[in-house]
Amino acid sequence: MVDAKKIAMIAIAAVGVVLVLALTCPDEESFNRWAERSLVKDSDSGLEKTKGKALATQARWTADYTDRVLWATVEAHQGGTRHRYLGVLGTWFSLGGE
Secondary structure, eight states: OOOHHHHHHHHHHHHHHHHHHHHTOOOHHHHHHHHHHHSSOTTSOHHHHHHHHHHHHHHHHHOEEEEOSSOEEEEEEETTEEEEEEEETTEEEEEEEO
């Protein structure tokens, strides 16, 4: 038989995880700040800096932000390339481009 205390602890932990994810889900403005900061690196070559600046600028205008309550997704388009990003726990991750 399953112990009631174990069930209660698991339920509390699950609610805690959901609450943390919901409270730290990044918003669209945080994506714009992240894109400007992370897509343009000081160590990049001139061409890479230009490309990064173009994506950061264009992502602001062509990004499709979707808030999924516990996480967020962004699809940004640069020319014919689609870039996908995942935002979770207040952080953005690149999922690559197509």
